[in-house]
Amino acid sequence: MRPYEKNPQAIYAESFATVRKEARLDRFGPGMEALAIRLIHACGMVEVADRLAFSDGVYAAGQAALQAGAPVLCDCEMVGAGIIRRYLPAGNEVIVTLNDPKVPGIAAGIGNTRSAAAVELWAERLEGAVVAVGNAPTALFHLLELIDEGAPKP
Incomplete structure (x- = not known):
């Protein structure tokens, strides 16, 4: 067998160093840069940095929401599973509604995907x-539709 790194801390440090070396991060402020690095690390695609769209102040708003105990609403189990709970500052609840038994009926009723229907169950939170x-993407598009119709903003 080839020699390979076995030390978890070294592997972790090297993988983040590779992201910093290979991704174009110059357009991000400090908070968004850290978020972009985490996203790239999660998917293994440095080109994600070139495709991220965000508005001014979004990082600070998200950070403040998490500090205040806001829940994290996820479109799918994969995203929910990828959130490292110990890094959440206030024991924030991570919520995935995709597999709720009501979702198929809601999807049929709104004529959309299960992912879009799962967003309907986020209303109270x-x-x-x-x-x-x-x-x-249908979860995102449906969320935007609901906000356009007057739903509260996350």
Whole structure:
């Protein structure tokens, strides 16, 4: 066998160093840079940095929401599982509603995907929450539709 790194701390440090070396991070402020690095590390694609869209103040708003105990609403189990709970500052609840038994019926009723229907179940927790969308664009699009219709903003 080839020699390979076995020390978890060294592997972790090296993987983040590789992200910093290979990704174009110059357009991000300190908070967004850290978030971009985590996203790249999670998916293994440095080009994610070139595709991230965000608004001014979003990092500070998300950080403040988490500090205040806001829940993290996720579009799918994969995203929810990827959140390292010990890093959440206030024991924040991570909520994934995709597998709720009501979702198929809601999806049929709204004529959309299960991912979009799962967003309907966020209503009571949406205001001030942090939303993490991974692989379900219909969840994001439906959330934007609901906000356009007057739903509270996360």
